Amino acid sequence: xxxxxxxxxxxxxxxxxxxxxxxxxxxxxxxxxxxxxxxxxxxxxxxxxxxxxxxxxxxxxxx
Amino acid sequence: xxxxxxxxxxxxxxxxxxxxxxxxxxxxxxxxxxxxxxxxxxxxxxxxxxxxxxxxxxxxxxxxxxxxxxxxxxxxxxxxxxxxxxxxxxxxxxxxxxxxxxxxxxxxxxxxxxxxxxxxxxxxxxxxxxxxxxxxxxxxxxxxxxxxxxxxxxxxxxxxxxxxxxxxxxxxxxxxxxxxxxxxxxxxxxxxxxxxxxxxxxxxxxxxxxxxxxxxxxxxxxxxxxxxxxxxxxxxxxxxxxxxxxxxxxxxxxxxxxxxxxxxxxxxxxxxxxxxxxxxxxxxxxxxxxxxxxxxxxxxxxxxxxxxxxxxxxxxxxxxxxxxxxxxxxxxxxxxxxxxxxxxxxxxxxxxxxxxxxxxxxxxxxxxxxxxxxxx
Amino acid sequence: xxxxxxxxxxxxxxxxxxxxxxxxxxxxxxxxxxxxxxxxxxxxxxxxxxxxxxxxxxxxxxxxxxxxxxxxxxxxxxxxxxxxxxxxxxxxxxxxxxxxxxxxxxxxxxxxxxxxxxxxxxxxxxxxxxxxxxxxxxxxxxxxxxxxxxxxxxxxxxxxxxxxxxxxxxxxxxxxxxxxxxxxxxxxxxxxxxxxxxxxxxxxxxxxxxxxxxxxxxxxxxxxxxxxxxxxxxxxxxxxxxxxxxxxxxxxxxxxxxxxxxxxxxxxxxxx
Amino acid sequence: xxxxxxxxxxxxxxxxxxxxxxxxxxxxxxxxxxxxxxxxxxxxxxxxxxxxxxxxxxxxxxxxxxxxxxxxxxxxxxxxxxxxxxxxxxxxxxxxxxxxxxxxxxxxxxxxxxxxxxxxxxxxxxxxxxxxxxxxxxxxxxxxxxxxxxxxxxxxxxxxxxxxxxxxxxxxx
Numbered sequence: 025x026x027x028x029x030x031x032x033x034x035x036x037x038x039x040x041x042x043x044x045x046x047x048x049x050x051x052x053x054x055x056x057x058x059x060x061x062x063x064x065x066x067x068x069x070x071x072x073x074x075x076x077x078x079x080x081x082x083x084x085x086x087x
Numbered sequence: 088x089x090x091x092x093x094x095x096x097x098x099x100x101x102x103x104x105x106x107x108x109x110x111x112x113x114x115x116x117x118x119x120x121x122x123x124x125x126x127x128x129x130x131x132x133x134x135x136x137x138x139x140x141x142x143x144x145x146x147x148x149x150x151x152x153x154x155x156x157x158x159x160x161x162x163x164x165x166x167x168x169x170x171x172x173x174x175x176x177x178x179x180x181x182x183x184x185x186x187x188x189x190x191x192x193x194x195x196x197x198x199x200x201x202x203x204x205x206x207x208x209x210x211x212x213x214x215x216x217x218x219x220x221x222x223x224x225x226x227x228x229x230x231x232x233x234x235x236x237x238x239x240x241x242x243x244x245x246x247x248x249x250x251x252x253x254x255x256x257x258x259x260x261x262x263x264x265x266x267x268x269x270x271x272x273x274x275x276x277x278x279x280x281x282x283x284x285x286x287x288x289x290x291x292x293x294x295x296x297x298x299x300x301x302x303x304x305x306x307x308x309x310x311x312x313x314x315x316x317x318x319x320x321x322x323x324x325x326x327x328x329x330x331x332x333x334x335x336x337x338x339x340x341x342x343x344x345x346x347x348x349x350x351x352x353x354x355x356x357x358x359x360x361x362x363x364x365x366x367x368x369x370x371x372x373x374x375x376x377x378x379x380x381x382x383x384x385x386x387x388x389x390x391x392x393x394x395x396x397x398x399x400x401x402x403x404x405x406x407x408x409x410x411x412x413x414x415x416x417x418x419x420x421x422x423x424x425x426x427x428x429x430x431x432x433x434x435x436x437x438x439x440x441x442x443x444x445x446x447x448x449x450x451x452x453x454x455x456x457x458x459x460x461x462x463x
Numbered sequence: 464x465x466x467x468x469x470x471x472x473x474x475x476x477x478x479x480x481x482x483x484x485x486x487x488x489x490x491x492x493x494x495x496x497x498x499x500x501x502x503x504x505x506x507x508x509x510x511x512x513x514x515x516x517x518x519x520x521x522x523x524x525x526x527x528x529x530x531x532x533x534x535x536x537x538x539x540x541x542x543x544x545x546x547x548x549x550x551x552x553x554x555x556x557x558x559x560x561x562x563x564x565x566x567x568x569x570x571x572x573x574x575x576x577x578x579x580x581x582x583x584x585x586x587x588x589x590x591x592x593x594x595x596x597x598x599x600x601x602x603x604x605x606x607x608x609x610x611x612x613x614x615x616x617x618x619x620x621x622x623x624x625x626x627x628x629x630x631x632x633x634x635x636x637x638x639x640x641x642x643x644x645x646x647x648x649x650x651x652x653x654x655x656x657x658x659x660x661x662x663x664x665x666x667x668x669x670x671x672x673x674x675x676x677x678x679x680x681x682x683x684x685x686x687x688x689x690x691x692x693x694x695x696x697x698x699x700x701x702x703x704x705x706x707x708x709x710x711x712x713x714x715x716x717x718x719x720x721x722x723x724x725x726x727x728x729x730x731x732x733x734x735x
Numbered sequence: 736x737x738x739x740x741x742x743x744x745x746x747x748x749x750x751x752x753x754x755x756x757x758x759x760x761x762x763x764x765x766x767x768x769x770x771x772x773x774x775x776x777x778x779x780x781x782x783x784x785x786x787x788x789x790x791x792x793x794x795x796x797x798x799x800x801x802x803x804x805x806x807x808x809x810x811x812x813x814x815x816x817x818x819x820x821x822x823x824x825x826x827x828x829x830x831x832x833x834x835x836x837x838x839x840x841x842x843x844x845x846x847x848x849x850x851x852x853x854x855x856x857x858x859x860x861x862x863x864x865x866x867x868x869x870x871x872x873x874x875x876x877x878x879x880x881x882x883x884x885x886x887x888x889x890x891x892x893x894x895x896x897x898x899x900x901x902x903x904x905x906x907x908x
Contacts (some may be wrong), residue, residue, distance in 0.1 A: 028465070033476050037665075042678030072464055073639050074681065076487030077477060080685035081465045093758045093767065111545050113537075132730035137544045137723060142570035146537035149530065149567075153510070153541030156528060157549075161541070179531050203772065263796045264754060264769040266761055306526040306546055309505050313473075313521055315529035322477070324521060376794035452795050 025083055030049040031056050034079035040071035049080075096234045097122035100437055101130060102269070103238025103422050104162050109188070110136030110308045111161040113150035115143055115169060118202040119154035119258040120192035123164035123359035144169035148176040148189070155180075155187045156314055158305025160242055164190035167209050168199065169303055170216065178217030179316045181339055184301070185294070186245035186280060188238065190254045192261035192370075195447050204447035205258035207369055207420040213253045214398050220336055224350060225253040225398040229372040231265045237395070239311075243278035244350060248342055249300050255397065257420065259370030259449055272387045283310065294321040299342030343399055352395040353404055355385065359388035363462045364408050364437075366429055367418040370392050370449060375418060377452035382459050395440065402432045409433035414462035418442040418450050436463070467494050471504070472628040473524050480515060481589075483669075483677025485636035485662030489583050490519045492639055492660070493554065496646035507550040510539040512559035515590045515664075516583030519554045533563030536571045539578050547720045550579070550650060558596035561617055565597070572626035575654045576586045576719040581646060582619060582657065585664035593667035604671040619659045624712045629654035629711035633682035635661040638708060645710065661688065662705075736789040737875045738798040741865070742815040743807025743828070745782045748862035751888065752805075753784030755866060759884035760788040768796040770871040781811045788875050803873060805899050806832055815857065819828055826868050826908070828861065837889020843868065843908045860900040863889075878905060 027048070034053035048065045052058040057079055059065075073079045101123050104112070112127040124140065129403040131138045136159075144165055153160035165173060168250075170191045180187055195201035209216075213225040224244050228237045238254060245252040281302040283290045294310040296300050301321075304310035317325040318332045326332070343350065354372075356460045357379055358364060367375040372393045382389040392408050392415075394401050409415060415437045417426035423443040430439045442458045444450045468476070471494045481488045492516045495593060497507065501669060507525045511517035513532035520527040530538045535553045559583045560568050587605060588594040593607035594610045598619060602611040619632045630652040635640035642660055649656035663680035674680050691709040694702065739756060741749045748776050757767035771784045785798040804819050806812035807828045816836065819825065821851040824841045830848040845868060863866045863885055870881045882901055 035477065035482035037677045039483060039678045039681060043681075044678070057549055074488065074636075075480075076480065076636075078464060078468055078472075078487065078491070093754060093761050093769065111541065113541060114773060129730070132723075132727040135727055135731060136729070139536060139540065139544060139723075141540070142566050143875075145534065146540070146567055146570070147532040149537035150541030151542070152530075153538035154526065154545045155509070155541075157526075157542045157545050159545040176531055254793050262758060262770060264767055265793070267797070304792070306508055306542065307505050307549060310529070311504065311525055313527045313529065314529055315521070317529070337565075370796075373794050373796055380794065431503065449795075449797060451799065453799075 026062055026067055027059045028081045028083055029059060030079045033077045035071055035077050037076065039074050039076065042057050043070045043074050045070065089269040091266050091268050095262065096124060096193065096231045096256060096348060097262065098126050099231045099234035099267055100238045100254065101126035102255070103235040104188070104274060105130055105134060106275060107239040107242035109160040109162050109242060110134065110187050111151060111154040111159045112163065113139045113141050114163040114165065115141055116146040117166045117169045118263050119194055119410045120164040120166050120190060121395050123190055144172035145176060148173040151187050152176060152180050152185045155185050156306065158337055159247070160234050162188040164191065164192070166192050166194050167196040167299060170209055170212060174216040178219055178221065180251040181217065181221040183314045184249035186249050187251050188241045188245055188254060189241045190256065191256060192256040194258050201447050203258070205370055205420060205449060206445065207257050207371065208422040209255065210397065210419070211423065213255050222271055222340040223246070223398045224309065224343060224396065225255050226395060227255045227368040227397045228260055229369055229393065231263065231267050234260065237268070239275055243276065244281045246278045248346065249280065250343070255369065257370045259373070287311065288307045291321040292323045295338060299338055299345060347399055350396055351401040352400060353401045354391065354393040354395060356391040356429060358390035358392060358408060360388050361412050362388045363414045363416065363459050364412045365391050365416045365418055365455065366457065367391065370399055370421055371418050374450050376453050378459060380453035381404065381452065387459060387463065400428050402433055405429065405432045406436065409436035412437050414438045414440055416440045416442050416458050416462055418455055420450065464491060466484040467498055471497060471524055472732065475522055478520055478522055481666045483665040484515070484662065486516050486519065486583055488636040488639050488689060489513060489581065489662050490522065490643065491658045492643040493552065493646055494710055495643035496650060497697050499643065499647045500650055502550050506548060507552065508542050509552050509554060510535045510542065511554040512556065512564060514556040514559045514588070516554060516556040518639040531703060532697040533559055533653050534567065535559065536567040536578065536580065540576060543576060543578060543720055544723065547724060552650065553578055553580040555580065555582055557582060557586060557598040558588045561597040561619060567628040569622070572623050572655045574719040575627055575629050575716045577653055579646070579649045579656045582659050583620065583662050585662045585668055587668035589664045589667045593671055598647065620711045623657040628657050629714045630656035632710045633708045634660065635688050635708060636663065637681045637684040638688065641708065648710065654716050662729060737802045737873060738800060739786040739803045739869070740783055740798050740801045741812035742781065742783040743806045743819060744811065745780050747807050748859065749782060749807065750784045752862040753867055755884045755888050756786045756869060756876065758887070759880040762880040762883055763876055765790060766793050768793045768816045770796050781808065781814050783815055803869065807861065809833065824872050826865065828874070833904055843872065845907045850907065851900065854903055855896055855900055860896065863897050864904035867901045868908045871905045871908050901905035
């Protein structure tokens with residue numbers, strides 16, 4: 025798993041969708057975060073960095 | 088025993104604060120209270136405490152609330168105009184239940200008024216000055232030694248009931264100097280705030296105990312508690328609940344009214360056989376002592392009821408006086424403020440007469456003696 | 464971020480802020496800075512005023528104080544004086560800090576008291592519904608400026624510098640990592656430290672000023688903020704509408720609480 | 736009970752004089768209350784300092800029927816002698832006070848400020864000279880207590896000249 029979401033915290037602002045360079049993310053039918061194309065994720069962290077609601081996290085390998 | 092010295096009321100107040108354990112003062116210079124700040128600027132660092140002259144009256148009030156929450160007994164001093172500016176945050180201290188002492192040395196008002204002249208025009212401001220609804224404790228000393236003891240008492244009540252306490256002086260008492268003997272520190276009762284018995288995680292910072300008051304941790308003690316001026320539940324966090332609002336506002340009153348016998352102090356002088364009772368507090372009580380002495384010398388049965396705690400009103404005791412006397416004269420240096428409270432409390436049991444004066448001069452013993460004669 | 468949520472946030476999320484509001488990003492930067500410096504959570508107090516941004520204190524797991532409108536800095540001053548070894552961080556908004564609290568702001572800067580003040584600047588009074596603040600741009604739209612704002616805004620960083628602050632920095636929510644770094648530097652600095660965080664209010668400011676989606680507002684930050692070092696090399700025509708970010712001012716200065724501790728030492732030693 | 740009113744213009748040290756008088760009384764084991772009134776100006780304008788000394792507790796702290804008035808300026812005399820009884824002691828600084836109402840029976844005209852300048856070199860000792868007249872003209876405080884109270888209040892290094900000032904006042908009436 026590359027991405028983890030906390031849909032309870034998501035308010036559907038769309039910032040993560042807009043800033044994802046690989047178009048991995050979408051908003052679902054009720055306007056909440058949805059990981060649509062996880063395979064394309066390059067773990068750049070733009071979504072986590074910009075999410076104002078702490079609703080999406082990039083899973084990092086534990087060193 | 089310590090040597091008798093001549094001391095000013097404002098200075099006795101500052102020394103009382105040190106004796107009570109206060110270690111922080113923040114304020115802004117204003118006549119006729121400035122000597123409280125001036126002495127504490129010198130005395131606080133001598134005992135390891137801190138003094139700061141802030142940029143305005145509001146900031147002074149804010150800083151003492153911050154310092155008190157962090158765990159240090161704190162006070163500020165001001166006069167009427169500054170007291171008005173502090174009112175919003177005095178309300179904050181009531182709502183957030185932060186112990187602190189506000190000394191108000193009253194002068195003639197409204198507005199800038201007569202800065203160097205005495206008055207007692209802030210009696211109602213002390214009670215109703217802040218917005219919203221809350222219980223209030225205010226004490227009014229009538230002598231220099233009492234400035235000391237009542238400052239200690241003000242801190243004790245503030246700490247015990249987690250509330251701002253107002254020490255209502257007037258220019259007469261604040262600026263006059265008289266004989267003072269520093270009490271032996273060991274003879275003083277010093278109350279400190281209750282600390283939580285429960286560990287962090289189990290402790291609820293606003294859950295009252297049987298006396299209506301919750302224990303209070305300080306900063307850095309591991310409790311990591313939240314304080315807000317919003318309506319809050321036992322956790323300290325904001326709540327929009329009607330039930331929580333009802334209970335909280337009610338408790339801000341009842342923690343004082345339910346403990347009124349512990350809180351109120353008064354002086355009853357020559358009242359046992361009195362036909363006329365004078366109600367007077369602060370500097371005006373000094374005139375009353377003299378007038379009653381003269382009246383008694385002339386065979387007139389007059390006595391004094393002096394509320395030392397002017398808020399809450401010593402209702403029970405005042406009502407008892409009203410049942411015995413024919414006339415109650417309420418002497419005060421304003422247009423007639425406390426007289427309304429006395430009328431409310433005595434419910435027509437006695438004839439209540441107002442002797443009000445607001446021209447910068449104290450009510451003289453003769454004026455009061457004449458009123459006593461007229462009230463027989 | 465997930466571990467930071469567990470360690471530094473109270474279990475009170477989601478927060479009250481509107482969709483797309485940048486306050487969550489600024490708050491995350493504050494927490495990242497605290498984590499970077501590994502501050503003792505029991506020796507760190509977070510003080511806030513009134514307004515949207517000032518709700519941040521309630522979400523954070525420290526000794527936290529949500530004060531009255533404009534007064535966070537003097538409350539914090541009282542705490543810092545009686546707890547000199549605590550980190551005292553003030554979270555406040557543009558209206559809170561510069562209008563009703565403007566006097567406290569400049570005097571705390573003048574004293575150079577060791578507080579870290581993070582101003583969430585969203586250019587508007589958000590909580591009350593979009594009235595102009597002292598940081599609303601000239602000719603910007605607000606509910607109380609329906610024909611455009613007549614007031615001229617403060618340059619907050621210049622104000623702080625002029626008042627005597629010894630650390631002044633600015634970043635935006637687009638530059639969230641830079642923001643966290645600057646807040647960490649501000650906390651480390653011994654003296655009055657201001658970090659102005661430019662943040663988007665999509666609902667009360669963005670809509671009235673036709674700034675588009677929350678993402679567009681963040682892109683506006685990206686396109687108009689320039690690192691202060693880069694700005695020095697730019698031509699006047701390239702600087703039109705741009706504002707500097709980074710550390711804008713840093714100076715040595717006598718710090719208030721340190722000086723007052725010396726006063727205590729002198730007074731206690733005087734034997735009076 | 737004896738009631739004193741020390742009056743003059745701001746800056747003449749009358750509040751300090753009142754404090755010293757009250758402290759001398761306490762030194763003698765008596766009760767004393769000192770109060771004052773002044774305008775907003777720290778220098779100039781008329782000011783008064785009142786002291787009541789008694790063997791018994793003092794209730795009303797303001798002077799009602801002065802037994803003693805010190806007037807260091809004409810303006811202060813005009814303003815603060817209106818309620819002075821005819822038999823009360825009136826000490827004026829003749830350096831500044833020329834017109835004295837004829838009704839007063841116990842008037843002592845002393846060139847207080849002139850003495851301070853000529854004998855002690857500076858007019859700021861005038862208030863202490865005035866206290867010397869108080870010690871002489873009333874028996875309410877002893878000269879020993881007065882001297883002790885003066886020396887406790889004055890700056891270090893000025894004790895001797897202040898002792899002289901007190902003596903000068905004492906011998907001037």
